[in-house]
Amino acid sequence: MRTIGHLIGGAEVADAAGRYAPVWNPATGEQQARVALASAQEVRAAVAAARTAAPGWRATPLGRRAEVMFRFRDLLDAGRKEVARLLTAEHGKTLDDALGEIARGLENVEFACGAPHLLRGGYSEQVSAGVDVHEVRQPLGVVAGITPFNFPAMVPLWMLANALVCGNAFVLKPSERDPSPALFLAELLGRAGLPAGVLNVVQGDKVAVDALLDHPDVAAVSFVGSTPIARYVYERATAAGKRVQALGGAKNHLVVLPDAEIAAAADAAVSAAYGSAGERCMAVSVVVAVGEVADPLVEAIAARVRGIRVGPGYDEASEMGPLITAAHRDRVAGYLDVATAQGASVVVDGRTDPATSGPGFFLGASLVDHVRPTSAVYTDEIFGPVLAVVRVAGYDEALRLIEDNPYGNGAAIFTRDGGAARRFTADVEAGMVGVNVPIPVPVAYYSFGGWKGSLFGDLHMYGPDGIRFYTRTKVVTSRWPDPATSAVDLGFPRTR
Numbered sequence: 001m002r003t004i005g006h007l008i009g010g011a012e013v014a015d016a017a018g019r020y021a022p023v024w025n026p027a028t029g030e031q032q033a034r035v036a037l038a039s040a041q042e043v044r045a046a047v048a049a050a051r052t053a054a055p056g057w058r059a060t061p062l063g064r065r066a067e068v069m070f071r072f073r074d075l076l077d078a079g080r081k082e083v084a085r086l087l088t089a090e091h092g093k094t095l096d097d098a099l100g101e102i103a104r105g106l107e108n109v110e111f112a113c114g115a116p117h118l119l120r121g122g123y124s125e126q127v128s129a130g131v132d133v134h135e136v137r138q139p140l141g142v143v144a145g146i147t148p149f150n151f152p153a154m155v156p157l158w159m160l161a162n163a164l165v166c167g168n169a170f171v172l173k174p175s176e177r178d179p180s181p182a183l184f185l186a187e188l189l190g191r192a193g194l195p196a197g198v199l200n201v202v203q204g205d206k207v208a209v210d211a212l213l214d215h216p217d218v219a220a221v222s223f224v225g226s227t228p229i230a231r232y233v234y235e236r237a238t239a240a241g242k243r244v245q246a247l248g249g250a251k252n253h254l255v256v257l258p259d260a261e262i263a264a265a266a267d268a269a270v271s272a273a274y275g276s277a278g279e280r281c282m283a284v285s286v287v288v289a290v291g292e293v294a295d296p297l298v299e300a301i302a303a304r305v306r307g308i309r310v311g312p313g314y315d316e317a318s319e320m321g322p323l324i325t326a327a328h329r330d331r332v333a334g335y336l337d338v339a340t341a342q343g344a345s346v347v348v349d350g351r352t353d354p355a356t357s358g359p360g361f362f363l364g365a366s367l368v369d370h371v372r373p374t375s376a377v378y379t380d381e382i383f384g385p386v387l388a389v390v391r392v393a394g395y396d397e398a399l400r401l402i403e404d405n406p407y408g409n410g411a412a413i414f415t416r417d418g419g420a421a422r423r424f425t426a427d428v429e430a431g432m433v434g435v436n437v438p439i440p441v442p443v444a445y446y447s448f449g450g451w452k453g454s455l456f457g458d459l460h461m462y463g464p465d466g467i468r469f470y471t472r473t474k475v476v477t478s479r480w481p482d483p484a485t486s487a488v489d490l491g492f493p494r495t496r
């Protein structure tokens with residue numbers, strides 16, 4: 001059995017701890033490899049390697065660090081298909097979707113190429129007689145990233161492009177379910193000229209995560225994953241004095257007003273709910289149908305859902321691939337029984353899709369109507385191809401539903417009424433909002449982040465917030481005194 005190991009100090013470390021997890025091929029249901037699960041000792045070795053490499057990397061001229069990013073960008077661009085194949089093999093998403101993930105990840109690398117501009121400080125001359133002030137942004141030292149299974153290339157790129165170009169050394173702990181893309185990214189960065197030890201990859205589970213959260217030499221932690229773990233990471237790492245941004249789960253609502261173009265809203269809802277089999281943190285999982293739009297909208301969505309072609313991600317005919325594991329597939333399918341028991345109606349049952357009964361972790365696309373806000377189908381993040389429809393009487397009820405939801409990642413409205421859209425963008429309790437755009441993921445020169453249970457911390461991820469997160473501000477006040485006017489003065493300065 002092939003073993004996927006760590007990258008520590010530029011060297012591959014296979015399996016020193018002797019603990020492993022299976023890496024499945026979700027399309028066939030077969031185990032294709034095993035991944036080594038790091039012990040605290042291996043995490044300490046990775047942090048030590050990063051700590052050793054950090055001063056040299058920080059001292060590397062900024063233009064040279066940006067040059068490494070430019071080269072990395074070109075290598076990643078040229079290697080898109082190779083990375084996409086790795087994503088499809090371990091995650092299961094379609095090749096087309098995997099290429100989209102890489103394109104969004106590349107945007108973050110391109111943003112980081114602008115570091116010489118982004119890291120410019122400020123200077124104020126003559127703030128007092130003969131006194132000048134300047135501000136610089138300096139790297140934090142060793143920082144860590146802990147990433148989820150659903151975007152094994154893009155989410156690491158959200159973090160490490162900015163962190164590295166700012167002059168930090170990085171320890172990445174990818175998801176143990178699809179561990180290979182992170183190693184491939186590290187290999188490309190090495191080929192782009194990143195010195196050994198500046199980026200380290202430790203594979204692992206809670207043991208590795210806890211070792212990073214507690215390690216005194218880790219200055220900051222970026223986390224993306226489910227809400228309970230995000231909260232845990234935030235609490236434990238901040239208690240250890242670290243800077244933390246921890247992005248959690250989501251329940252993203254798409255509100256459709258009665259004046260909306262129904263075909264366009266249905267197309268958008270289906271694309272956003274079932275792309276990547278619903279395993280996206282910005283997937284639409286709830287359609288909020290306002291007033292009389294509900295019946296024709298559900299009919300239009302159902303017609304489209306029945307046409308989704310489910311199959312292996314590497315098959316070009318497939319529009320939707322399998323789920324990540326058998327256990328996750330069964331959990332997601334279980335919500336269809338919950339739906340019926342809790343008074344909803346299953347309009348399209350994905351369990352009847354022929355792919356569901358074949359090998360692999362497949363589940364067809366499902367649509368559930370008349371979901372009550374008290375039902376687990378609404379309250380839980382299902383993270384699979386199950387779209388819930390909640391019917392409400394009016395706009396205010398739709399807004400209140402989103403307000404009362406504990407998550408606040410994305411929200412979207414479909415309407416032809418500019419006034420209603422403007423009101424929605426101003427009032428809605430979510431960090432990323434779409435107007436006739438179902439998945440409003442910000443481009444890389446803005447920042448990504450939700451509200452409420454979707455993000456713990458102060459700064460959003462990537463973009464300008466990413467630069468802020470991975471640097472500390474230092475303000476220098478300076479004077480070149482004239483010995484002739486120098487005197488002892490114990491007072492607080494009263495005059496300018």
Ligand code: NAD
Pocket residue numbers: 146147148149150151155173174175176204205206209210224225226227229230247248249250280281381383409450454
């Ligand atoms: P997860 O929370 O199970 O795992 C995320 C990371 O935490 C992994 O690296 C995992 O090894 C580690 N981990 C898991 N259990 C842990 C524990 N008990 N203690 C310490 N570390 C632990 O999430 P996942 O299933 O890999 O990913 C799906 C989740 O991520 C969904 O909830 C999704 O919404 C969320 N997500 C959020 C965003 C966002 O930007 N807000 C983006 C992508 C995914």
